Amino acid sequence: MFEKVGPVGGDKGSPFDDGVSNDVMKVTVAADEFSITYIEILYAKEKEGRYETIKHGTKRGEIKEFLVAYPIESIIAVGGSYDHIFTYDTTLITSLYFTLSNGRKSPKFGKTSGTEFLLKGESGGKLVGFFGRGGQAIDAIGAYFATNSRGPQKLESHGGGNGGA
Template structure:
């Protein structure tokens, strides 16, 4: 059997111009075959091209302890994955916005509110217990105030806070983790240029923070929700972006 195998001729699996070789010479040939390796120049081109801009990405951590903190920054050049700039021009424009998040689980339904003509956040209602059950927000648009729908379920205690005329949110932080078999937002704290509101819910799970950054103001929210608030994100208006 060994003599039979040694007499078998095979072609190069990479399609190079080399003549057929004996079977036992195949492994040695692949070490030097020009078609079996990617050159440094080819690798550089692949890195420059990067991933396609219309894909979505999911980071899966194999194990995250409640006491641990994870910070991940992903920058994709040439695409708009993970961060979206929304621009407008002319009278009544919504200005330049940066969409951040959402942070939390992937359950529930997507919740969005048009940011067109939004001047500021007036009030926020949070329903909470051992997790954040729901939120609803009052916006001011062209001098008129209006509430969003309730994003989430009807459980928990109700808390409301109001922002002063010259007050605006600078960050939203909290925790998300397992609750009743789902990954949901467990706690929320809203920080303004004057004070903090919260925490609402239970500070247990993986911490997160959505900071407006220098010159930024949080002017709106987007989320995922069902029975609870599954995830939350922000819209940040930049003074100079």
């Protein structure tokens, strides 16, 4: 089970949808002076014992990688910003960062500008895929989060009588 959160950003570019994977192992992001231009995701595919790399946008500008210590940690939130870029007369994603299950955060990719956003699942589940719009840059981004992840739960006691006395 999963939930779809977003997208945020602009309405231009071609739609993309990576679908749902088991986990995200690595994210590579490129940013120029205006926006996030490229995102590359290394997914672990559930039950298939394989990995898949999916790329969106155009690789230009400063390129940085963020590794997730899979399967020990998972991305649980995607934050960043989007803004109208007058040079291109369109709204683009201008920055991205990722928050992990253990509280660790990625470095910020790009420059914060315009409206800030935070994408995360209501149940606190891990990131399992991206969707959005892109072309020469990343116009919009949304995320799929697993809904079967649970936080701490109170367990009720069950059993017989006196505990064996």
